[in-house]
Amino acid sequence: MARFRLKPVSDHSIFETAKYTYTYTLDLAADANTVWAGLTADQPLAWCSALKGKYTSGRPFESGTTRSVVVARLLGLNERFFEWDESNRRHSFYVESASLPLFGVFAEDYQITPTATGCRFVWRFALEARPGLGVLLAVTQPLNKKVLLDGLVRDTIAHFGHA
Helix, strand or coil: CCCEECCCCCCCCHHHHCCEEEEEEEEECCCHHHHHHHHCCCCCCCCCCCEEEEECCCCCCCCCCEEEEEECCCEEEEEEEEEEECCCCEEEEEEEEECCCCEEEEEEEEEEEEECCEEEEEEEEEEEECCCCHHHHHHHHHHHHHHHHHHHHHHHHHHHCEC
């Protein structure tokens, strides 16, 4: 399967500067350690029906860790983490390559903090179109957000409960 390279990301500024950014703040009933364990499990985000993923680096996980994910059985992604902070339950990655030539940049940031009733999961997405595909991404992004990203959030709340 052909792999299309994306632009590397080395810091969180992409979540402020990308053409498309989305931030979801989820107050979950599960405690912070339980949610973090689900994100760092051998099959991360297993509760999300549109995702099938696995870490391709050995433990312990850290900056530089890699993961592969298939989205909606259509799009294969190879990801590399540029931040991994166990003590603060935060990690961030960018997509190194994809099976379809859609994106020039794709990154995510996960941060889990304890609350009195469970935890807060802040989930950020940043993406930009591959050169020449800006119009296509602009037209499809509202549907992608509603079906895919909002679906990931719904699956996460259904799995952990809303606080």
